Amino acid sequence: MMASLLDSLVSRMASFSASDHASVVSLNLFVALLCACIVLGHLLEENRWMNESITALLIGLATGVVILLISNGKSSHLLVFSEDLFFIYLLPPIIFNAGFQVKKKQFFRNFVTIMLFGAIGTVISCTVITLGVTQFFKKLDIGTFDLGDYLAIGAIFAATDSVCTLQVLNQDETPLLYSLVFGEGVVNDATSVVIFNAIQSFDLTHLNHEAAFQLLGNFFYLFILSTLLGVATGLISAYCIKKLYFGRHSTDREVALMMLMAYLSYMLAELFDLSGILTVFFCGIVMSHYTWHNVTESSRITTKHTFATLSFLAETFIFLYVGMDALDIDKWRSVSDSPGTSVAVSSILIGLLMLGRAAFVFPLSFLSNLGKKNQSEKIDFKMQVVIWWSGLMRGAVSMALAYNKFTRAGKTDLRGNAIMITSTITVCLFSTVVFGMLTKPLIRFLLPHQKATTSFLSDGNNTPKSIQIPLIDQDSFIEFAGNPNVPRPDSIRGFLTRPTRTVHYYWRQFDDSFMRPVFGGRGFVPFVPGSPTERDPPPTDLSRA
């Protein structure tokens, strides 16, 4: 019955290939597959090998096979992988939600390490991969590549898949690890995209010191402006919602405005050729710190879960999509005469990306540990292995960049391009499925003490779990602002011995005396007496003190 239905779908598709009916069929199949992914993901939740990304990827692959069989090898996918779809619609909700739900204290405490890994690490990784492919590809017969192509390959495979990483690691189980790996992922994505765009636009025939400095300046310019844009958009949303008090008439307007402003920050960054990923990430952080506290209780629950749901759907969609797209027969046709070459290229790439990642995780962890006095804040060797391993997955960002580079109009027929596209797909599938499956067991093996916490947390109550996340900061807030037992750190000495804590203290001072009175935040929401809240009333007295 399923086969005949699919048969009719495919035959309908063939006859209406460009019409709106085809899009109706594709949408139906996609929505049904998304439902299947959700149900299967739920049923496989307890499975230690699987995660949602892998489930979606495998369902996508299976669907591709079915369509391939039914259409007699004519087509395997319903939609062609589109960069636009990915960068304009699917990526923003994922990254925004990550910023919205991230534990801000952990993230900012490890800010220096995250920047080391995300920026310097990506450059190292990119360099290692570029040097590697330059050496190996000359020996293989895969068409002509110039320096720009090699650098682009480096940038493509330096982009880790933060989406998949988010699913494997758990913020509550391994907070330090999560903030390091995830924070690195966000900065890494941005860095990769910046390097990639810089390479595309630079004249690489005259590569000199000046150009290298220009590249560096370009990166800092992008990083700072993108961050500022995200923070500004977040603050504007907080100010508007606080001043106009939308909840008076309708909670829907609050939720809609938060969604739109978040999306606007990303799109503005894209418009001005900044890094939308960084912008929307910081917009998420600011929104969860200020805007979220200015809306009504219902809107708070709604936004929290809606952002998580949209992000979850976008993630599932991406992996389904990559899985279905992987079997596109046209791409494989041109490499089918030399399967060995494709396998060789993929293996070389996987080897290089493992090497490239090792080349920065271990040295930079050593550097980072040098700056830390506290033993518990240091990254021990087992953790370094987990950080190295959990960043090995390559996903949709790599795919999107590879499509951008190697399927430009008129160049698709070149053999080298076809090999690069199929190799990218192979690397993404292999790394996500194999490395992804092994990550959970590896973490359990290397860091077994976290396991007890896992089962305790996941067996506890489900509903309020995600509600609690943004309240984690409250501890630190009370610790500094409310608890008189904590001594005020002496300005100079304190900064030298515990720099992050001192910065945090002054940030709190600034936040309490200037930011929160203007932009709202915890404690400045007019609570309706007796209104049901899922937590204790906020410490209004502390914040107003």
Add this chain to the structure above:
Amino acid sequence: MMASLLDSLVSRMASFSASDHASVVSLNLFVALLCACIVLGHLLEENRWMNESITALLIGLATGVVILLISNGKSSHLLVFSEDLFFIYLLPPIIFNAGFQVKKKQFFRNFVTIMLFGAIGTVISCTVITLGVTQFFKKLDIGTFDLGDYLAIGAIFAATDSVCTLQVLNQDETPLLYSLVFGEGVVNDATSVVIFNAIQSFDLTHLNHEAAFQLLGNFFYLFILSTLLGVATGLISAYCIKKLYFGRHSTDREVALMMLMAYLSYMLAELFDLSGILTVFFCGIVMSHYTWHNVTESSRITTKHTFATLSFLAETFIFLYVGMDALDIDKWRSVSDSPGTSVAVSSILIGLLMLGRAAFVFPLSFLSNLGKKNQSEKIDFKMQVVIWWSGLMRGAVSMALAYNKFTRAGKTDLRGNAIMITSTITVCLFSTVVFGMLTKPLIRFLLPHQKATTSFLSDGNNTPKSIQIPLIDQDSFIEFAGNPNVPRPDSIRGFLTRPTRTVHYYWRQFDDSFMRPVFGGRGFVPFVPGSPTERDPPPTDLSRA
């Protein structure tokens, strides 16, 4: 600054007209305009003339003017009005949310009247408009139209704008009126689309009794199958969520699954050429009755607000879009040599649609009143006037049908088609702005006793308002199932004297003994002890009795 920014946007658009950068620019502008609509709509909330639709329409028009001026009369819109965008992405959330939030008891109590208005009324209205245009258009010089074209015009202008109506009427203030006008709107949309499609596919040169019966049969077939599909999808979602208990692992999966299943019901209906509007409306009703009670408390709040927000955004988007599209210079160019004809056609159409609506509202209300014993359930004359008036607005459905009919490939240049498109735009703008603005004052003038309730309700608490909506049934539920003072209606006599109540009683019996144990619903949710709820615990003992 705004002008120079827009200037640069437009010049960017001109140079990248088909590239992805143009879509980035359009998206930015659209998102920013949506934000503006939300903020202005909030500020104008207390205004008695304005509503959100009109605000969005006027902002769209203003933006169109600005773009027109900047581009020196070259273009006024960023996106061409697309039927697909409207029918595939914007309409489903609006109609689903309407079904999800509708007061089911009111809706089903007035089911017969709603069907009279929605189905028979639309046919009468369509006939009147068709006959009218056949008479008037022959006297005007506007190209050649055949019978099919005239019937299509009838169907296009018989489609009332349920979106705008929803904003003007208030479910809490005037429940009977709301359920009648809104219920009619949903059935009317479906009927119009069915008539329109039937006309497009039928051979009208051999119009005889047989074809007329076939048309009628086709309508009932569509109506029943669409309803069944919606109900089935809703029940499947309820069963899945109840059996698998998604809340155990993640509330996001529940929310995602509800969204996807709702959308799937619409898309399946489109796939099988049924009426997606009817399907998704009934899916919304079933989901709010069963599925919604099977999810966790957080998911309940989230879905309620998310569906409302998505619907609100889609509505705002549509009106913004129609406003911007209205100034498209290409459409007006071909009618600019004879502005009198365009004005005449628009005036004739507005007159006819007022006449066509009057031709069924008053006679059918009289018929409906005949069947009702209870004075309070009768539709008095003032109410009939309000029903007549509040269904006069024409909106995006008319636009979409007109585009479908009169801009087919190769026919766009015909003068008659250009006139019909511009007239449709004129009618939509005029009716939405003028009729829409007068509706609120008219209701206050004709039905002044509801005003006291209005201010009481709207000045009360905002947050829990929308939460309470699906609980309205609880009264009727307790009334029949729980309260022993209400006598069990005698099967035959009860049906004759109070048919709706008897049907309701037996439906409750069936619901309690068969449907709710299988598909869940109020009373079958395992409540976590001590978990915060925004209402009293459900009467579990009643439902299990």
